[in-house]
Amino acid sequence: MTFATPPVLGPARVPYGLLARAHGAARLLAERGVGAGSRIAVDVADPWEALAWFLGADLLGAATLMVEPAWTPRERAAVLADARPHLVVTGTPAPAAHGITPAGDDDTFFYLPTTSGSSSRPKVLIRARGSWLRSFAALGRLPGPVLIPGPLSSSLFLFGALHALWCGHDLRLSPRWDPEAAAGAARDAAAVHLVPAMLAGLLAALDRRPDLRAACALRTVVCGGAHLGAETRERFARLLPDTELIEYYGSAEHSLIAIRREDDGLRPVPGVRLDIRDGLLWVNSPLAYGGRLRDGELEPDGAGWSTVGDRVELDPSGCLVVRGRAGAVVSSGGRLVSAEEVEAVLRGVPGVADVLVTGTPHPALGAIVTAVVEVGADARPALRDLRAAARTALEPGKRPRRWLATRALPRTPSGKPARAAITRQLRDGTLPAEPLR
Numbered sequence: 001m002t003f004a005t006p007p008v009l010g011p012a013r014v015p016y017g018l019l020a021r022a023h024g025a026a027r028l029l030a031e032r033g034v035g036a037g038s039r040i041a042v043d044v045a046d047p048w049e050a051l052a053w054f055l056g057a058d059l060l061g062a063a064t065l066m067v068e069p070a071w072t073p074r075e076r077a078a079v080l081a082d083a084r085p086h087l088v089v090t091g092t093p094a095p096a097a098h099g100i101t102p103a104g105d106d107d108t109f110f111y112l113p114t115t116s117g118s119s120s121r122p123k124v125l126i127r128a129r130g131s132w133l134r135s136f137a138a139l140g141r142l143p144g145p146v147l148i149p150g151p152l153s154s155s156l157f158l159f160g161a162l163h164a165l166w167c168g169h170d171l172r173l174s175p176r177w178d179p180e181a182a183a184g185a186a187r188d189a190a191a192v193h194l195v196p197a198m199l200a201g202l203l204a205a206l207d208r209r210p211d212l213r214a215a216c217a218l219r220t221v222v223c224g225g226a227h228l229g230a231e232t233r234e235r236f237a238r239l240l241p242d243t244e245l246i247e248y249y250g251s252a253e254h255s256l257i258a259i260r261r262e263d264d265g266l267r268p269v270p271g272v273r274l275d276i277r278d279g280l281l282w283v284n285s286p287l288a289y290g291g292r293l294r295d296g297e298l299e300p301d302g303a304g305w306s307t308v309g310d311r312v313e314l315d316p317s318g319c320l321v322v323r324g325r326a327g328a329v330v331s332s333g334g335r336l337v338s339a340e341e342v343e344a345v346l347r348g349v350p351g352v353a354d355v356l357v358t359g360t361p362h363p364a365l366g367a368i369v370t371a372v373v374e375v376g377a378d379a380r381p382a383l384r385d386l387r388a389a390a391r392t393a394l395e396p397g398k399r400p401r402r403w404l405a406t407r408a409l410p411r412t413p414s415g416k417p418a419r420a421a422i423t424r425q426l427r428d429g430t431l432p433a434e435p436l437r
Contacts, residue, residue: 003099006055008110008129010136012168017095018052025056025093026100032087036061036103039112041085043067047152047173051161052093054152061104063126065112068153068413075122082124083112084296106130109290113155113252124293125252131287132159135255136166138269138287139248143190143219144169149182149198151175154414155252156224160193177415179205183212190217195225195415196232197354200347203235204376213239220244225416227322227340231348231389249322251308253301255287258320265319274320275305281312281320311338328419330359332367335397339419342400345393346371351381356409356417360402360426371400372422372433374409383436403436 003019005012034040040057042064044050050066057064065083067076080088104110110129114122146164148171150157164171172189174181179201186192186202194202199221206213221236221243228247236245247260257274258266268274273284282305291300311323324340331337339357346355354374359367373381383403390399410418410425425431 003096004059004102006058007102007104007106007108008058008132008162009055009165010133012166014165014168015170018048018055018165020095021049021052021093022055022059023096023099025053025089026059027056027096028093029053029056029060029062029087029089030100034060034062034087036108038062038087039065039083039085041065041067041080041083041088043088043090045069045175046092047148047161047175049092050152051173053089054158056093058110058129059100059102061102061108061110063109063112065114065124066153066158068114068122068151070413071122079114079122079124082293082295084293104129106133111155111158112293113289115252125289126291126293126298127255127289131255131289132162133166134271135159135269135287136163138256138259139163139222139246141167142169142222145172145189145191146170147172147174147182147185147189147192149174149177149185149192149194150415151413154412156195156414157193159255160222164191177201180209180212183209183216186218187212187215188217191220191222192218193222193224196223196228196344196347197417198415199223199228199236200232201353203232203239204350204353206239207235208378216240216243218243220246222246222248224248224250225414227324227344229344229346229348230393231345235348249320251310253289253306253308254283254285255289257281257283257285260319265315265317266322267319276312276314277307279311279313280307281310281322282307330357330367330369332359332362332365332369332397337369337398342369342371342390342394342398345389346373346386346400349381349385349389351376351379352386354409354417356419356422357400358419358423358426368401369398370402370404370426372404372406372409372426372431373436374417375405375407380405381436386436404431404433405436406431406433 111127183205275282323338328339342357360370362368
């Protein structure tokens with residue numbers, strides 16, 4: 001039996017078992033009234049089952065929302081109210097005995113991504129196949145197998161999984177992040193998709209375990225989601241000297257915006273137009289989303305210039321320098337401090353599992369720069385080392401004046417620190433953190 005490849009994967013050869021289950025999912029969905037233009041929600045814990053439902057919906061020309069298990073009941077209700085899915089699916093789709101003919105074209109909506117929720121309640125967006133097919137081509141071919149060490153409810157990891165299938169590679173899916181487990185899985189993977197905090201954790205695990213470092217088969221690491229500091233890049237080059245590092249900058253709304261390869265800076269993806277207005281980046285892109293859903297109604301994006309509020313500038317070579325989301329800026333003593341710039345510096349200090357920078361109230365300065373450091377399981381960073389890194393790389397007004405330590409930062413589904421939640425917990429005194437000494 002020959003099964004057609006889901007359109008969002010292009011002409012790639014996809015593993016037979018996954019294709020058979022995707023076509024089985026499509027038949028089950030069709031029996032329940034799902035067709036071209038429908039919307040479904042997938043509420044399934046197992047990543048392979050979730051992927052089969054997703055690809056089955058794509059075969060029918062339907063768009064899928066991947067339910068995030070970590071959403072609060074209020075967030076879940078709000079997201080489903082905006083998405084208004086025709087069906088919420090659970091369970092395991094059985095393999096099909098007969099395939100179906102794919103529906104739709106590149107303009108067909110296939111995915112309902114949600115914003116990460118790092119700064120606010122998740123928003124429901126809608127995306128056409130062509131936007132990600134063009135994004136896959138912009139990222140280019142990677143070696144395989146490909147490790148995806150995060151949940152497919154995150155658009156970053158779903159993108160990585162579909163890109164790997166588009167490349168014709170086998171997948172290694174691991175919905176829960178564990179640095180040492182990822183280092184072990186890297187013995188059987190040639191590429192991996194990560195966010196900066198995960199990359200820092202993977203490098204720390206490889207540093208602790210020379211046996212895992214020696215067995216690591218990674219040839220390419222793709223890192224997206226936030227700015228990567230020079231310290232992390234230097235550690236990467238030392239521990240994985242023969243591995244390529246690809247960094248990309250993007251958003252749920254715009255997909256890929258700029259890519260950094262080797263020693264170059266962030267260069268805009270071909271066809272993506274950028275404009276800087278009052279320090280904020282505006283984007284006009286063929287990779288962008290199609291609009292937003294509110295109460296089940298589509299609000300088109302306008303197919304023109306849009307911004308998510310990222311502060312940027314251009315360096316002398318014309319490369320993009322991302323200073324962070326406007327909402328991730330601390331106003332301290334009349335100076336605007338990019339939280340992500342400070343985080344990128346501190347993340348490279350030994351013993352730092354991750355870090356989030358925010359402002360806490362101060363009677364004279366308005367706010368002081370505050371670093372909440374997630375300490376590693378086996379090592380705790382020395383405050384003197386953190387201060388030394390800040391002195392070396394940051395102007396005086398950007399250096400944290402308050403230092404806190406915590407065992408685990410609250411996180412978004414993609415693994416990034418949940419900025420809004422952490423800021424709120426600091427304000428309410430409910431964040432489990434203590435002064436770092």
